[in-house]
Amino acid sequence: MAVPRGTRFEIEHDHVFPAGAAIVGPVTPDMEYVSNEDKARGKQPKQKIDEQSGLPQWKVTVTDPSAEKDRDKSATVTLLDRVQPVPPPAAMAGFDFRPVMFEGLMVEPRVMGEKFKYQGWVLRATGMREPGSAAAPKPAASKGTSAQGASGQKAA
Structure with missing residues (x-):
């Protein structure tokens, strides 16, 4: 069975982050690479646009306390939204990281690693919120978002 490259699978936040996730750092635009030449x-670099949804990409680094391997303790999640997503307000006392739940989370399988290859995952989401808060209603995105998401890395 052939699965086309770029196929994205919807998944629940708790399946990817069973012990939760926390944002470490700011939400920034996901910019195209521009060589020194x-x-x-x-x-000038431009912000990346998701090919499937047509929405601008934003990236955020999260920590995964349930990860068994060091390479999996941190992941980048790409958020797809017309405007820059705002992280949940509640930072943990004494630390600059915020517990978060991702909405519209999708995974895309990828081969990762330079010398030693392993199965990894690109993570995409259409939104984020504070754990325990109700999911905010989201307007429909152009070209649909049911099969697209954020580029983050998470190895299996």
Whole structure:
């Protein structure tokens, strides 16, 4: 059976992050790579646009306390939204990380690693919220978002 490259699978937050997840750092635009040669020519980087949904991509790093391997303790989740997503307000006392739940979470299988290859996952989401809070209603995105998400890495 052939599964086309780029196929995304919807998944519940608790299946990916059974012990929860916490944001470590800011939500930033996911920018296209620009080589030093192109920079010297004056080319400016642009924010990436998700090919399936047509929405701008934003990235955020999260920590996964349930991860067994060190390489899996941190993951990048790409958020798809017209405007920059705002992280939940409640930072843990003394630390700059915030518990979070992702809405519209999707995974895409990828081969990862340089020298040693392993099965990894690109994580995409359409929103985020504070754990325990009600899911906020989200307006429908152009071109649909049921099979697209955020580019994050999580190895299996």
